[in-house]
Amino acid sequence: MQNNKNTVRKRVTAWDFVLMAVLVCVAVSAIFIQHKSNDELLEVVVKKDSEIVYTQSLSSVSRETDVPIDNEYNIILRVMPDGVQVISSECGDKICVNTGKITRSGQAVVCLPAHISVTLRGGESEADVIVG
Numbered sequence: 001m002q003n004n005k006n007t008v009r010k011r012v013t014a015w016d017f018v019l020m021a022v023l024v025c026v027a028v029s030a031i032f033i034q035h036k037s038n039d040e041l042l043e044v045v046v047k048k049d050s051e052i053v054y055t056q057s058l059s060s061v062s063r064e065t066d067v068p069i070d071n072e073y074n075i076i077l078r079v080m081p082d083g084v085q086v087i088s089s090e091c092g093d094k095i096c097v098n099t100g101k102i103t104r105s106g107q108a109v110v111c112l113p114a115h116i117s118v119t120l121r122g123g124e125s126e127a128d129v130i131v132g
C-alpha cells in the first residue's frame with residue numbers, strides 16, 4: 001500500500017514538472033510574440049502643440065531617413081527602422097538633441113522652445129487602426 005502511494009505521488013510530480021515546463025514555454029513565447037508585434041507596429045508621431053504634423057510607421061522604414069520638421073527651429077528628425085532621434089535643432093537648450101534615440105512605445109523627445117514633441121506609439125491598441 002505504502003509503495004503504491006509513493007509511485008502515484010512520483011508520477012504526479014513528474015507530470016507537474018512537464019505541465020510547468022509547457023506553461024513556462026507558452027508564457028515565454030507569448031511574451032516574445034507580443035514584444036515582436038509591438039516593435040512591428042511602432043509609429044512615430046510628431047506634434048506641434050497638439051496638432052499632428054508628421055507620422056511614420058517604422059515597419060515601412062528600411063533605412064535611415066532624415067526628415068525636416070517644418071518649423072522655425074529647423075528641427076531635423078532621423079527616422080530609423082528601430083527608432084527615431086532628433087539630430088539637429090536650432091533651439092537654445094538642445095534637450096531634444098541630447099535626448100538621443102528613442103526605440104520603445106511610449107518614449108518621447110520634446111523640444112519645449114519649438115513646441116514640438118516626438119513620440120513613439122504602438123502595441124495592440126493601435127493594431128486595428130493601422131491594419132484597417
Ligand SMILES: [Zn+2]
Binds near residue numbers: 089092095096097113
Ligand atoms: Zn530642442
